[in-house]
Amino acid sequence: MSLLAVYTFCCLNPKLVTIIPLVICLFAIMEPAFVARHPPPASTHFLELHAGSGPATAAPVQVKPVPEMSKDFFRNMRDLQNSMEDFSIAHDGVVQLVASRTNFSDERLSSVIYQGLFALALVLLIAANLIPLRPIALLFGWCIISAGHPEVAKLIAAIDKKPFKDAYNIIKNYMVHW
Secondary structure, eight states: OOOHHHHHHHHOGGGGGGGGGHHHHIIIIIIIHHHHHOOOTTTOEEEEEEEEOOSOOOOOOOOOOOOTTTTTHHHHHHHHHHHHHHHHHHHHHHHHHHHHHSSSSHHHHHHHHHHHHHHHHHHHHGGGGGSSSHHHHHHHHHHHHHHHHHSHHHHHHHSHHHHHHHHHHHHHHHHHHH
């Protein structure tokens, strides 16, 4: 919910996007390092504020790489390979979807796509300022993030895929015969 709250504020006021890297640096890097170096006293009452005054009571944390033949090294290597495999699968899917339709191996299909994109560019050149981008971005982001929720994922999986396949086949047949 906090991610959605930040996303909502950024959609409603896009200038907030410029401070996100600074806030991440402050609260994810600097603050934990300061608290590690200046831990609060153990007997502090919960209403008292600890300003971190005085000398540091702990040594600064030094991040060190893991040894090359350690278990953590191989875990990191496995995670890296898994993420690269995910990227490779996504890249191959995009190339398979886009390249065959846009490389003019099928002149009709590629020409229709070209003309459609050109017409859409002309329309957007004139009407782009009429499109409410903030609410669209807000709704799109909420839908994408919500789709990752396990209950929503179950609902999406339960949707009958047949109407989508039928619509795709109708469009594909139209493009081939056009």
